[in-house]
Amino acid sequence: MLRAGVEKAVRVNDFAIKLANVNGTGSASANGLLMQAIFRMGIPVSGKNLFPSNIQGLPTWYEIRVNKDGYTARALDYDLMVAMNSQTYERDIREVRQGGYVLYDSTWPLDPHLHREDVTFLGVPLAAMCNANFRESRERILMKNIAYAGALIAVLDVDMGVVEQLLDEKFARKKALRESNHKALHLGFDYARQHFDPLPFRLEKMDANRDKILIDGNTATALGCLYAGATVAAWYPITPSTSVMDAFTDFCKKYRKDPETGAMNCCIIQAEDELAAIGMVIGAGWNGARAFTSTSGPGISLMNELLGLAYYAEIPAVVMDIQRVGPSTGMPTRTQQGDLLECAYASHGDTKHICLYPANPAECFEFAVKSFDLAERFQTPVFLLSDLDIGMNDWVVPRLKWDDSYRPDRGRVLDAAQLEQIQKFFRYSPEDENFVAARTLPGVSSKGAYFTRGSGHSRTGAYTEMPDEYQEVVDRLLRKHRAAAKFVPAPVIERRSRAQFGVVTLGGCDAAVREALDVLQSRGIAADFMRIRAFPFPESVEQFLNDHEFNFIVEQNRDAQMKSLLLLETGVAKDKLRSICVYGGFPLSARRVTDRITSQLGELTERAVHS
Amino acid sequence: MLRAGVEKAVRVNDFAIKLANVNGTGSASANGLLMQAIFRMGIPVSGKNLFPSNIQGLPTWYEIRVNKDGYTARALDYDLMVAMNSQTYERDIREVRQGGYVLYDSTWPLDPHLHREDVTFLGVPLAAMCNANFRESRERILMKNIAYAGALIAVLDVDMGVVEQLLDEKFARKKALRESNHKALHLGFDYARQHFDPLPFRLEKMDANRDKILIDGNTATALGCLYAGATVAAWYPITPSTSVMDAFTDFCKKYRKDPETGAMNCCIIQAEDELAAIGMVIGAGWNGARAFTSTSGPGISLMNELLGLAYYAEIPAVVMDIQRVGPSTGMPTRTQQGDLLECAYASHGDTKHICLYPANPAECFEFAVKSFDLAERFQTPVFLLSDLDIGMNDWVVPRLKWDDSYRPDRGRVLDAAQLEQIQKFFRYSPEDENFVAARTLPGVSSKGAYFTRGSGHSRTGAYTEMPDEYQEVVDRLLRKHRAAAKFVPAPVIERRSRAQFGVVTLGGCDAAVREALDVLQSRGIAADFMRIRAFPFPESVEQFLNDHEFNFIVEQNRDAQMKSLLLLETGVAKDKLRSICVYGGFPLSARRVTDRITSQLGELTERAVHS
Amino acid sequence: MPSIAKPTAIHPSLHRNELGLTIRDYEGSMSTLCAGCGHDSITAAIIRACWEISLAPHMLAKMSGIGCSSKTPTYFVSGAHGFNSAHGRMAAIATGASAANRELTYIGVSGDGDSLSIGLGHMCHAIRRNLKMLYIIENNGVYGLTKGQFSASADVGSKSKKGEPNRMAPIDSVALALSLGATFVARSFSGDKEQLVPILKAALSHRGFALVDVVSPCVTFNDHAGSTKSYLYTRNNMLKATETDFVPPASEILATIGRNGAVSVAMHDGSVVRFKGVPPDYDPTDREKVLDYLSEHHGKGEVVTGLLYIDESVPDMHELNNTPAQALAKISFEKLCPGSAALDALQEDFR
Amino acid sequence: MPSIAKPTAIHPSLHRNELGLTIRDYEGSMSTLCAGCGHDSITAAIIRACWEISLAPHMLAKMSGIGCSSKTPTYFVSGAHGFNSAHGRMAAIATGASAANRELTYIGVSGDGDSLSIGLGHMCHAIRRNLKMLYIIENNGVYGLTKGQFSASADVGSKSKKGEPNRMAPIDSVALALSLGATFVARSFSGDKEQLVPILKAALSHRGFALVDVVSPCVTFNDHAGSTKSYLYTRNNMLKATETDFVPPASEILATIGRNGAVSVAMHDGSVVRFKGVPPDYDPTDREKVLDYLSEHHGKGEVVTGLLYIDESVPDMHELNNTPAQALAKISFEKLCPGSAALDALQEDFR
């Protein structure tokens, strides 16, 4: 799957466009419509929503990349800019590639200083047309978006049938709106068809998406929780995690209403803060329910203390951390992988947690289920580290599958009958081969009663302040964490012949890194690929790293947090690990990776020459 | 300073005793009295209080080690056990070294199964004597302690004059109590003199403590805050940090009352929780006051979010973390160095903090002052990581010194005149050679007004969501943290001729590790010593590590947290670092270190032989 | 023997309750609190109440935070699971526990520090959710376990052991709870088991959140002259606004109107709380009147005790959430997982 | 131009106040809130109040948490330092700021989410400390910035945009504050600047903690039919219990007793708050009466507004702590450090 090196006269299904809007003006639905239409045309596509931490009036962008070969990481070169935000004209017009196009609202003339010789300006009198055709001011604003969508449909050859179908579905019960949309769409469409020549890039139907869906990671995560049988969810609203709980709530309404009693087989609690949210999850986990919270960095910080309690008292808890840019409030609507260390070692004292790193919504679904199994099997908090890019953007992924024979791994929980059979129950012994002891649930039998505490306790569960008794328990916890390495998702490894080094990444960097490796390969540089999917690290992780003279660790944070974890938690020598950190807050693109690898390789060669 | 290898007939000033009591019975003052008397006799001594997390009725121990050569780390071999707690008789009697002594209350006969052939039992009818001599039941209980102190004074040759003097001082204003104490003391003393032969170890006046004081780390820390000019202190009670604020409060009463107005030049706030406490410190730091909080692990966890705010918004804050055993509530009255990673990287997102690691109360004083200078110079949180052992035990340390020419380093703060001189003030630029930008304080001038935020900001201080602007600031923060390495306390390094390896430690492990190195030296194994005193690490830390084929890192936590920090934050190769972790909760003793080094060296040799 | 013997919560009675259990079956391990600590008396009252209402030990969940008070769940009903969690977080953890299993009875034991400082937000929100539980504040005006700092319930002018007066206005959990719409509010005194036991029984029958604030002197740090949370002060200033009888569901109810306008309140579970000796102008079901009464007597320095307010009409968290009668934790996986067919169907929405 | 123009807080007046400043000198940067957001009107009221009382911009410290409301300090008095801190922690940070520098005037702006959920404990304890500050809750019944979830101030039955009713009892900041002993409690409406401005001015003169809860409709998420925090609902159900005039210190006071039992309250700083049009049975200095009045009208679904309660007799945090009149941050180091001689002397105690 090499990327075509030579640009053809008309590029089919290989281009990127960017739409610059003002947030709160309703552009999202127009942009989503385009994205979905392209998806339905069977073409590999990705959409990245770059929105502000604000409700109305600030710049927002949407990027669509179409690529027949399936490279759908964020592009940096835009063939077409839809410039709808006069505040950002300057920057937006600058960003178009040489020979590219700018579509703008020509109701007002463009300031001459914005002009560029090397791009083509496509003026569409959007406001004028909409003002002429719609009466309400809100409608006029909204319909401008649909109108530019119409113009794009024309110039890009989007299948109008598909679009009309989508509008039919969307507005099945809102006829008037359907009307307006139709009208606006055709205003733009007709204008563009009349005024513009075909562009040198366009769309053509393919059949790449037959077994694909278009879904965001947070919805998929919620779906995973639903399917895993989670019944208790506690949360505090925070961008970009909120839509996990919104989706879970919607799914529960649909699937968790008891047909007989009408009762809801779930309890979703909007907590007073994140300290409470994790407390509720722990309380529910203690009581045997599958429980989770969803949050982002600031929430993780607040949960630190209780995460240590769950770790030490060995209570299952699942935390969905949809990462955003830190530190502090940071940039709530930008993406980053900045909580890797925080989650791996959350809380004071010696603690280590299980972390899963999905790369896309499909894995969000799969890992969400997995996280409950791991939390219950290992009686400990499990983090699913997603991020804003994965969580809030729509991704094209393979259809989700469900194995109806799946049964939750509840871990070692003694029921009344099992309790009957033992002499005496001790909470923290005996342990099994994974260093897990059986627990009991309240309400089952007095014989299983014990006192849960975050204070020093011995293997029997008794309060202790004695070094040896204390140590016995925390040493087992360490072994237990290590044992989990065999149960977490193994890394994805792809080897190439004559690979010169390894490139390691995680999470949402996947697509960009893969694309980068293909690009490098096309330049004669071959590298093996590994995507880490969990901590503790399975043995194969260390193996891969050791198999290569050196490895680049590509990640989205400033402090090389994954590289740090690898340093600390594998036996790999330092000089085998090199860092590539991209952390400005936008989704990763392949060029950032190729550039950095190339320049680091250059340095290496230079060093080799000089030494 | 080699430790005498051969035991003389009568060991003078070289023995260890342990006193086993029930807490809440007033034993602390008797034990402290003994300790202080020995100190006044000019003999190197240490006292370790091993007390429960409870107010009354649980086992508590006090250990006194006397060593003329100045080895005052915790001993593990007890020459004499004062067994006052029948609940722990069994364990306590077991702990006495062969040939040692047990002093117990012979009012009740000792259960025969407790008997040991190889120790001598010294029965003193303490309860009987006290019941006969005192009327009130509380007094009877309290005086039993003084009575056993009297017996010890007799058998150990404590200077009775010194003891009487101490009691005079202590009860200068409580005549009746002075009486009772005198009586009880002599009950025990007389009984012992009449009934027991001299022991094979005893005390003799020395002159080792002329320039020394007996002080606990928390008092010294508070004194440092006082001298540094801290005016705002906010805290939430938590063991073992509470006495920092208690001492600060007492010092303020004495030294901070304005002689003219009677006003208190300080504001000490008992906050509603640790989130509030750090918030208050940050608010005060923002406003230009030197402000601090004192807490322990659980508090640090709760402070995580706001620590990230202070880091990112660049606000000075000083946090005294008096570490105790984690995770979670853990063992509140046991010691550990378990918050090293938590503090170094506190908060979500990419963050790094300045940490100081005092080894004893003298350094607590010095570093407390230093922490304010660093916090203000680098406009960032600074942690002083003390622990329960340092903080709550009385240590013999050199007299504290104060340089009256000291002036606080307030860092870059522009006053009204300076503001006048500049064109326009931007909060985060220009930066100086340490990557610090000037700040302004509210209330000075509108020209310096800016908006402090934990959300994304550019170098000017303006809100941003743009990658480049964001990155410029966080990149500077990273450089700023590195720059601090030149300003933090350098490591203490001691080299020996023909050293075969390095031994590295931090904080309260100091005495035990030094003693261990002397012991090893006496066995022909020479090692260099380094005690790390701060993070970010000064260059000399890395230099030392690299200078040795390998280094043992001795620390008191399970997960080798200091070794981890060294791995991550220096260029040192992994195989140069070997870990020795002792983390049961009691202060470190030399034997633990020698044993572990010896066995690891054994393994190394074995491996070398087999390869 | 030289160690101090601790009062264990032992009751001589060998009577058996409906479950055939004696009161000793409701005891826990030996207390490690200071001899004379008020908390131990509350423990004894809890033991009695649980025994008297024939609570099945394994159907009880004992929740607490951190503090001397929070240690006490170890000292009662050792046949029940207990959770000594983290400082201030008990209400949140109990909320989650209840969400998972509403079939259990929840007794939370907290301190005035645990509840009114670090845990204040959680307690207020548990009240707001009307979480069904008995929430006891063992109120001693100080932080016992950390050695005697004033807590937020310390009264203005109350003196510390060193003699320094507290100067900040107290947070009165009773007034606070009433202002937040709490549905069961009581105050009692650890020294008055007669009053406390029926209150606890009523609280355990309450439909939602039952706050029972019990003045519980800390003999070690706050039982001196000058303290307003000492045994002496409380005894001297205690005003019993109400006295109650608890009549379990099965019993025959004789809803007599007593002398001073006694009232009976029918509980959601069919039991009845009978108020005896209620003052003429007092109506424990009228929030305003209760507030008026409290502030009037509070002004006089009186410690008003009794079951002060009760409202059985407000749905609890589970009712509000329309959860099933069975514990969510026990719902079979088959009912929870929509299965592959549903997933296939659903995914049509994602195209 | 296609972008939406934002209302900037511009006032045509070019009058100058005592400091010679026009109202424009009290403006901030352009609002980025939704057009029509209630918060912007409160910003305008703050601007006017600060201007009218001639507050020196650099002597103001603007504190906030996180939320749409918490963004607003950027939009007023750009000559003052501002601190947009972390969600829910504003009260704590303001406490520390005030501890360090009591010479400044503190205006805290918070939201109902910021104050009544995550920050509830801090707000309650700031009240308890009687921290001298103006604390504004811009109360819209929802979390604006995170897109419309119910907040703890949402009334029972108030409907979300999707039409779902809130079922949990609200936390009413006014009732809560009163029960905690707050010394200045007001409620107003962002749509009523006439009422709000004098309240803000009075609050800025108050001796301690001044809570001003302002109903401030969120046009984007909570201004629909069925919401009890909409413009329409608030206008229709607002009851002005009191109206006030603020008379600054220097002015001549004409303490006339108005028709409906008007009262004047002398403020600690010498200014006077004059209540006009107070209902006959209403006394803004009598906590009980205020509470009674509130609950009576609350029962009728009315939104009672006005400066509701005021007590100038309670010392603020600094008075309680006996701090000097000067900012602690400005005390010279020489006064703070006891010096080497004292250290030598002191160390005799450590031998």
Ligand SMILES: Cc1ncc(C[n+]2csc(CCOP(=O)(O)OP(=O)(O)O)c2C)c(N)n1
């Ligand atoms: C996060 C955290 N902060 C502080 C502490 C220390 N601490 C333990 S108990 C306690 C207060 C106890 O007071 P209260 O709740 O009134 O209980 P009491 O001991 O008086 O019964 C504190 C501050 C802690 N355990 N955890």
Ligand SMILES: Cc1ncc(C[n+]2csc(CCOP(=O)(O)OP(=O)(O)O)c2C)c(N)n1
């Ligand atoms: C610790 C933390 N949790 C959650 C958030 C997300 N968050 C930002 S604003 C907000 C609520 C805002 O509601 P409110 O205070 O009522 O302000 P409004 O926007 O309605 O004015 C939340 C939950 C956050 N920033 N920090």
Ligand code: SF4
């Ligand atoms: S310290 Fe006080 S509260 Fe704690 S056990 Fe002792 S008497 Fe009870």
Ligand code: SF4
């Ligand atoms: S979302 Fe609501 S609160 Fe936020 S700015 Fe818009 S209208 Fe105001």
Ligand SMILES: [Mg+2]
């Ligand atoms: Mg208490």
Ligand SMILES: [Mg+2]
């Ligand atoms: Mg709000």
